[in-house]
Amino acid sequence: MIHGTFGSQTFNEALVILGAAGLVIPAFARFRISPIIGFILVGLLVGPFGLGRFVSAYPALAHVTISRESAITAFAELGIVMLLFSIGLELSFKRLWSMRKFVFGIGAAELLGSATLIGGGMLLLGSSLYAAIGLGLALSLSSTALVMPIAGTHSAVGKSAFGMLLFEDLALVPIVFALGAMAPNVADDGWENLATVLLTGGLAVLALLIGGRFMLPRLFAQAARAKRPEVFLAASLLVVMVSSLLTTAAGLSPIVGALVAGILIAETDYHGQVEGMTEPFKGLALGVFLITVGMAIDPVALVAQWDGLLLAITGVVLAKVAVTSLLLRLAGARRGVALETGILMGSPSETTLIVLASAVTANLISPGTAAFWQMATAIGLTLTPILAKFGHRMARRVERDALEPDSTDTDDDARAAIILGFGRVGRTVADLLRVHEVPYVAVENDIDIVAQARAEGYTVQFGDVSRPDTLDRLRLGRAQALIITMDDPVLAMRVTNRVRGWLDDLPIIVRARDTTHAAQLYRAGASDAVPETLESSLHLAETALVDLGLPMGPVIASVHQKREDLQNEIKAAAELDVAPRLRSRRLGEANGPA
Numbered sequence: 001m002i003h004g005t006f007g008s009q010t011f012n013e014a015l016v017i018l019g020a021a022g023l024v025i026p027a028f029a030r031f032r033i034s035p036i037i038g039f040i041l042v043g044l045l046v047g048p049f050g051l052g053r054f055v056s057a058y059p060a061l062a063h064v065t066i067s068r069e070s071a072i073t074a075f076a077e078l079g080i081v082m083l084l085f086s087i088g089l090e091l092s093f094k095r096l097w098s099m100r101k102f103v104f105g106i107g108a109a110e111l112l113g114s115a116t117l118i119g120g121g122m123l124l125l126g127s128s129l130y131a132a133i134g135l136g137l138a139l140s141l142s143s144t145a146l147v148m149p150i151a152g153t154h155s156a157v158g159k160s161a162f163g164m165l166l167f168e169d170l171a172l173v174p175i176v177f178a179l180g181a182m183a184p185n186v187a188d189d190g191w192e193n194l195a196t197v198l199l200t201g202g203l204a205v206l207a208l209l210i211g212g213r214f215m216l217p218r219l220f221a222q223a224a225r226a227k228r229p230e231v232f233l234a235a236s237l238l239v240v241m242v243s244s245l246l247t248t249a250a251g252l253s254p255i256v257g258a259l260v261a262g263i264l265i266a267e268t269d270y271h272g273q274v275e276g277m278t279e280p281f282k283g284l285a286l287g288v289f290l291i292t293v294g295m296a297i298d299p300v301a302l303v304a305q306w307d308g309l310l311l312a313i314t315g316v317v318l319a320k321v322a323v324t325s326l327l328l329r330l331a332g333a334r335r336g337v338a339l340e341t342g343i344l345m346g347s348p349s350e351t352t353l354i355v356l357a358s359a360v361t362a363n364l365i366s367p368g369t370a371a372f373w374q375m376a377t378a379i380g381l382t383l384t385p386i387l388a389k390f391g392h393r394m395a396r397r398v399e400r401d402a403l404e405p406d407s408t409d410t411d412d413d414a415r416a417a418i419i420l421g422f423g424r425v426g427r428t429v430a431d432l433l434r435v436h437e438v439p440y441v442a443v444e445n446d447i448d449i450v451a452q453a454r455a456e457g458y459t460v461q462f463g464d465v466s467r468p469d470t471l472d473r474l475r476l477g478r479a480q481a482l483i484i485t486m487d488d489p490v491l492a493m494r495v496t497n498r499v500r501g502w503l504d505d506l507p508i509i510v511r512a513r514d515t516t517h518a519a520q521l522y523r524a525g526a527s528d529a530v531p532e533t534l535e536s537s538l539h540l541a542e543t544a545l546v547d548l549g550l551p552m553g554p555v556i557a558s559v560h561q562k563r564e565d566l567q568n569e570i571k572a573a574a575e576l577d578v579a580p581r582l583r584s585r586r587l588g589e590a591n592g593p594a
Helices: 002-030 035-046 059-063 073-089 093-098 100-124 129-139 144-151 156-181 190-226 229-249 254-266 271-295 299-304 306-330 335-344 350-361 367-406 424-435 447-455 468-473 489-502 515-524 532-547 552-573 587-591
Strands: 417-420 440-444 460-462 482-484 508-512 528-531
Touching: 002 035, 002 271, 035 271, 035 367, 073 144, 073 229, 073 254, 073 271, 100 129, 100 156, 100 306, 129 156, 129 350, 129 367, 144 156, 144 271, 144 335, 144 367, 156 254, 156 335, 156 350, 190 229, 190 254, 229 254, 229 271, 254 271, 271 367, 299 306, 299 367, 306 335, 306 367, 335 367, 350 367, 367 447, 417 424, 424 440, 440 447, 447 460, 468 489, 482 489, 489 508, 489 515, 508 515, 515 528, 515 532, 515 552, 528 532, 532 552
Parallel strands: 417 440, 417 482, 440 460, 482 508, 508 528
Antiparallel strands: none
């Protein structure tokens, strides 16, 4: 009986989940659409409100649908736990301390400010005070599970969002207990229970921090000595599960324990290995969570209440965008970063569903009201990737408007070298030009890179060189040289061809991806094309030969000869009978004697 039940239901559900992971991710990636939307749509399609609605009429559908949402809820919760664990692996105590202003300052202000604004709107619409408080707190939360994979933790937007999301995750349990304490049928000791949970939870986290410092290095050292990947993986999952269970037993959320476990492992020498081994579990479990979100969407109810849902989602998003953006601007964030972060965090969270359920249990809101906002939350989660793209475009527009007045701010008397692209290669080129006091102007289309580079003293302007008007403003006719460092072979070819059609005598030095690309660039009119794979391999060979004990002189001579041979092969492939005619005019010659 058990075997039959397992085979008929559990295997079908596993087949749907694994099929979604195997088909949705590559299919949506092919069309450059976030797989987040794909998983939610799969949940909508195969859930009880999708094809599952017709199982009684068409029994065969039972093999491709998930009728028991509770069967995969545990996997969805595991996905959130693994996500917070992976985020903790990217942190350290030093970095976490540096983020204290965002976590306990802006994070607290964002949560309370959004809850106040949303709750005030609910009061104006006729809700009771306690219902407004419950809905305000629930809808002010943002989705860690969706925001962090989109924004990361290293960009300006990601750092700002993560600090606020971390506070929200820490505040989840106090919010739930506070709602319970406000329940009409709860005794006066509700607030005392809340204080007890906070104290117990704090002691549990302290125990994890102290015990982990001593135990984790020894545990992973033993796992590493075993030299078996399954032992290392088991040790990693054991740490996550024990930490989550400990914080759960103390009354806190399991995600707090997972985050602490990740931070502790980040302080060891094994964090890279742990991160790589647990990454597949996080992605799959997060996909299961998103499927459960889609399963909660009822298309019939959506059509019947589309106008109310549209107004509700729009109001919540606008309120959170306004509060978050304003706080970040007051904290000194750039306008684009503040706006993009606010829009990204505008939709409700998966934890909103937990708070709504708690508010219903406490009799603060009715089940019908909770069902409406649960539907709005599921739709809001679906819109998060769309909001992210919209916010990024709006931020670029805002930052571009702020930076474009400086875009033609060049010295007319100085013949500058123009650098297109300011990534790691462009920055290195700029550093060397500064050493030799050669004037330059760099152009970059990433707002964050431009702002950071300007703050560090580089001469960088915002611009999209794929647009002809941007190239026009650079006054290339007065430039000493054009140095193209972008990691975009097609755009590099297009720019080289276009500029060479305008200017016959301008040196154009281009970063090439490989020797084939270099030959194409020569045909397009480049003066010099430097394949990054060629130069890195030559440098690697030179270093290896010297370390093997060969004399430096012959090694350098052989490397130079190899470089010359390969350059001749490239020029032959480019169908150039002689060396490019522009090689004679060097940057130093154009600049005059020192």
